[in-house]
Amino acid sequence: MSVAALLIGLVAIFFGFVMEHLPVPDLIVWFQPLWVLVIITLLVFQAPSTFGLWLAVPLGLLMDAEQGTLLGTHVFTLAIHIFLVQLFFRRMEIFNVFQQLAVVLVLALLHQLLRFWLAQVLFDFAHPVDIWGPALSSAFVWPWLFALTRLLMHRFGR
Amino acid sequence: MPPYQGQRTLLICLLALALMWADQRYPFVQSLRYLSGYVLYPAQQLSLLPSSLAEWMGESTTSRRDLLDENKQLSARNLVLELKAQRLASLEAENIELRELLSASEQVDDKxxxxxxxxxxxxxxxxxxxxxxxxxxxxxxxxxxxxxxxxxxxxxxxxxxxxxxxxxxxxxxxxxxxxxxxxxxxxxxxxxxxxxxxxxxxxxxxxxxxxxxxxxxxxxxxxxxxxxxxxxxxxxxxxxxxxxxxxxxxxxxxxxxxxxxxxxxxxxxxxxxxxxxxxxx
Missing domain, CATH: 2.40.10.340 (Rod shape-determining protein MreC, domain 1)
Structure with a gap:
């Protein structure tokens, strides 16, 4: 566990929350990327020894408080998400950008789907969740964020 | 992948389910949400920076004439509202009196x-x-x-x-x-x-x-x-x-x-x- 990676990661997560909170025009409200989810994927992918399953608990609680969902919903979805990323990341390292993009799309879809299912099972009314929009836009921002982290890591050497 | 990762994931998921169950039933779980609010606050404030900056720019570049115009409009509106409020005061007094006659509890203005x-x-x-x-x-x-x-x-x-x-x-x-x-x-x-x-x-x-x-x-x-x-x-x-x-x-x-x-x-x-x-x- 390296302190530098931890600090950089926490700053990245902070900006993820800022981006998620940013007011957006009505036009793209259906296509808000899941910023925190993408950043968590990136962190687990790039620094697997520092960032692991433990991220799910504090970040899940924060996301629940932020989005007003039942406490624990995001802890559940993030734990499964991080587990899957850890399962895949060796393979993802040799994938090209488009294959990675597809994996991120599937993971983001699964995350949204789990949220929807949890809401369905736990409430007697169905709270609809926008499944495709956020997943597609999350997959779209992945290559750019990935390139940015590679650039930063190259620039500051590691 | 670290050893026993699948079991750990399962454990966290079970914990999360227990939390969801508790959140629906016990009010004390709410304090956890309340505490998260403190952590989220800086991120929320920062995300509002662009809009508050734009607002500040707008406010500080308004011309003197616009402000005077707005001031005039507002004082005219204020006059109208005060007129209405005067009538309201007498109506409210009357209302309280009538309610007292009916021996109902009086309704005071809300804070x-x-x-x-x-x-x-x-x-x-x-x-x-x-x-x-x-x-x-x-x-x-x-x-x-x-x-x-x-x-x-x-x-x-x-x-x-x-x-x-x-x-x-x-x-x-x-x-x-x-x-x-x-x-x-x-x-x-x-x-x-x-x-x-x-x-x-x-x-x-x-x-x-x-x-x-x-x-x-x-x-x-x-x-x-x-x-x-x-x-x-x-x-x-x-x-x-x-x-x-x-x-x-x-x-x-x-x-x-x-x-x-x-x-x-x-x-x-x-x-x-x-x-x-x-x-x-």
Missing amino acids: VLVTTVVAVDPDPFTKQILINKGGEDGVFIGQPVLDAYGLLGQVVDVLPHTSRVMMIADSNHAMPVQINRNGVRAIATGTGSLDRLELIYVPNTADIQEGDLLVSSGLGGRYPRGYPVAVVDKVEHNAGEMFATVTATPSAHLDRSRMLLLIFSQGAGQVPPEDLWRIPR
């Missing part, structure tokens, strides 16, 4: 707190907004929120410095109303679109017309009595069905208002939070 909308929930399926007052300002869950034109909604989630308000147009929201003209009672539910409410369980024979003003009836114990909620814009009597289809337009400017009022009702309007979290059996 209010002014707040500003800081964000709209990005989730397109819910009609919720965030306001810049929270638990530290005395905001409580279930508190009614008004804008200058009518009832806007109620507080559903309280964080230390912000709160989440569910608007009356949210599809999970319903409130008891009555027609101002004749006192017929109904329930107004949100439809998920900001410019439309639906009245449910209105008998086909009820006296209700287009243009009727709906005011809160205070029956649910949540909203205070007598605030404007919506104006009826369509009444359809369906032969062969028990209830009429009635739609109404909310009086509050749900999509435009920036300044809102939080109401601290005296007595009746307040339901203790413990009761809100108790699930009716």
Whole structure:
């Protein structure tokens, strides 16, 4: 566990929350990327020894408080998400950008789907969740964020 | 992958499920949410920086003439409102007197707190907004929120410095109303679109017309009595069905208002939070 990676990661997560909170025009409200989810994927992918399953608990609680969902919903979805990323990341390292993009799309879809299912099972009314929009836009921002982290890591050497 | 990772994931998932179960039943879990609010606060403030910066720029580059114009308009409006308030004072005195004659409890003006909308929930399926007052300002869950034109909604989630308000147009929201003209009672539910409410369980024979003003009836114990909620814009009597289809337009400017009022009702309007979290059996 390296302190530098931890600090950089926490700053990245902070900006993820800022981006998620940013007011957006009505036009793209259906296509808000899941910023925190993408950043968590990136962190687990790039620094697997520092960032692991433990991220799910504090970040899940924060996301629940932020989005007003039942406490624990995001802890559940993030734990499964991080587990899957850890399962895949060796393979993802040799994938090209488009294959990675597809994996991120599937993971983001699964995350949204789990949220929807949890809401369905736990409430007697169905709270609809926008499944495709956020997943597609999350997959779209992945290559750019990935390139940015590679650039930063190259620039500051590691 | 570290050893036993699958088992650990399972453990965390079970913990999360237990937390969800507890959150629905026990109010003390709410404090966890409240604490998260402190951590989220800086991120929320930073994300509002662009809009507050734009606002500041706008304010500091307004010309002197514009300000003078606005000042004139506002003082004219103020005069009109004061005139109305004068009449209101005498009416209120009369009202209290009449109530005393009826030996009913007197209704005093509600205490209010002014707040500003800081964000709209990005989730397109819910009609919720965030306001810049929270638990530290005395905001409580279930508190009614008004804008200058009518009832806007109620507080559903309280964080230390912000709160989440569910608007009356949210599809999970319903409130008891009555027609101002004749006192017929109904329930107004949100439809998920900001410019439309639906009245449910209105008998086909009820006296209700287009243009009727709906005011809160205070029956649910949540909203205070007598605030404007919506104006009826369509009444359809369906032969062969028990209830009429009635739609109404909310009086509050749900999509435009920036300044809102939080109401601290005296007595009746307040339901203790413990009761809100108790699930009716």
